[in-house]
Amino acid sequence: MTASALVVACAGRDGAGGAVGVSDKVSGGYSARDAGDDAPLDGAVALPPGYRESFIKVNKARFVSQGHAAGRWEVDVWANELAAKALAARAREVPPGAIVVEEHFERGAAVDASAEGERPSGPIMVMEKKPAGFAKEHGDWRWAVVGSQGQLVRDGVIETCAGCHDDAPMDGLFPIVE
Numbered sequence: 001m002t003a004s005a006l007v008v009a010c011a012g013r014d015g016a017g018g019a020v021g022v023s024d025k026v027s028g029g030y031s032a033r034d035a036g037d038d039a040p041l042d043g044a045v046a047l048p049p050g051y052r053e054s055f056i057k058v059n060k061a062r063f064v065s066q067g068h069a070a071g072r073w074e075v076d077v078w079a080n081e082l083a084a085k086a087l088a089a090r091a092r093e094v095p096p097g098a099i100v101v102e103e104h105f106e107r108g109a110a111v112d113a114s115a116e117g118e119r120p121s122g123p124i125m126v127m128e129k130k131p132a133g134f135a136k137e138h139g140d141w142r143w144a145v146v147g148s149q150g151q152l153v154r155d156g157v158i159e160t161c162a163g164c165h166d167d168a169p170m171d172g173l174f175p176i177v178e
Contacts, residue, residue, distance in 0.1 A: 041151065041152035042150065042151070042152065043124070043144075043146030043147065043150050043151050043152040043153070044146075044150065045152065046126055046144035046145075046146055046152055046155050047101070047124065047126060047144075047146060048080065048099055048101065048126070051078050051080075051099075051101050052078065054080070055078040055079055055080050055084075055099075055101065056078065056079055056080075056081070056084040057076060057077070057078055058077045058078070058079050058084060058087055058176065059075070059076060059077050059176050062074045062075065062076055062105065063075060063176070064107065065102070065104070067164060067174070068102075068104065068123075068125070071107075072106075072107065072122075073104035073105060073106070073107065073122050074104075074105045074106075074107050075102050075103060075104055075105070076102070076103045076105070077100065077101070077102050077103075077176065078100070078101040078102075078103070079098070079099070079100045079101075080097075080098065080099045080100075082094075082095050082097050082098040082099075082129075083098035083099055083100050083129075086098055086170070086171075086173075087100075087170070087173065090170055090175070091170060091171065092170065092171060093171050094129045094170070094171040094172065094173065095129065096129050096130060096131045096132070096140070097129065098128070098129040099126065099127070099128045099129075100126070100127045100128075100173065101124060101125070101126050102124070102125045102126075103120040103122075103124050104120050104121070104122030104123050104124065104125070105120055105121050105122060106121045106122065119148075120148065121148060122148055123145050123146060123147055123148060123153065124145075124146040125143065125144070125145050125146075125161075126142075126143065126144040126145075126146070127141055127142070127143055127161075127165070127172065127173075128141070128142045128143075128144075129141060129171075129172075130142050134157075135157045135162075137162075138157055138162040138165070138166055138172075139165070139166065139171055139172045141157075141161075141162070141165060141172050142155075142156060142157065143155070143156070143157070143158040143161040143162075143165075144156075145158070
C-alpha cells in the first residue's frame with residue numbers, strides 16, 4: 001500500500017506547555033493531562049500495544065519533521081488500518097478510531113527504525129481520532145506525548161498540538177513530505 005500520507009507536525013508554536021518536540025525533559029514534575037498528581041506516569045498507557053507489529057509504517061524512509069522542533073528530529077510514522085486508509089485517500093474526514101504514532105529520532109541516527117532493540121531517541125507522539133463530541137473545537141482528536149525515557153509527558157487535548165493540527169489539510173493530519 002502506498003501512502004504519501006502524514007506528518008504529525010507542528011511548527012513549534014508557543015502555547016501551554018511550550019513548543020512541541022523541543023524537549024521531553026519537564027522540570028518540576030510531569031505535565032501529564034488528567035494525571036491527578038505530579039508523579040511520573042508510565043507512557044506505555046498512551047501507546048497502542050504492539051503498534052510496530054500491527055500498524056502500517058506509512059513512510060518509506062525516515063524523514064525530517066519540519067514541524068516538531070523545527071527540523072531537530074527524523075521520524076517514522078505508523079498508522080492503524082483506519083488511519084492508513086484515510087491517509088492514502090487524503091481524506092477530508094478521518095474516522096473515529098484512527099490512530100497515528102510518530103517516533104522521533106535525533107537526526108543522523110540509524111536508518112531502520114524497526115531494527116531489533118532500536119528505540120526512538122526522542123519523544124513518541126500519538127494522535128487518536130475520538131468519537132464526535134470528544135473535543136469538537138479540535139476535530140475530536142486526542143494527543144499524547146511519551147518522553148524518550150518512557151514517561152507520559154502529556155495526554156488529552158493538548159493545545160500546542162491543536163494549535164497546528166487544527167489548520168492541517170486532512171482533518172488534523174499533514175501529508176508526508178519525503
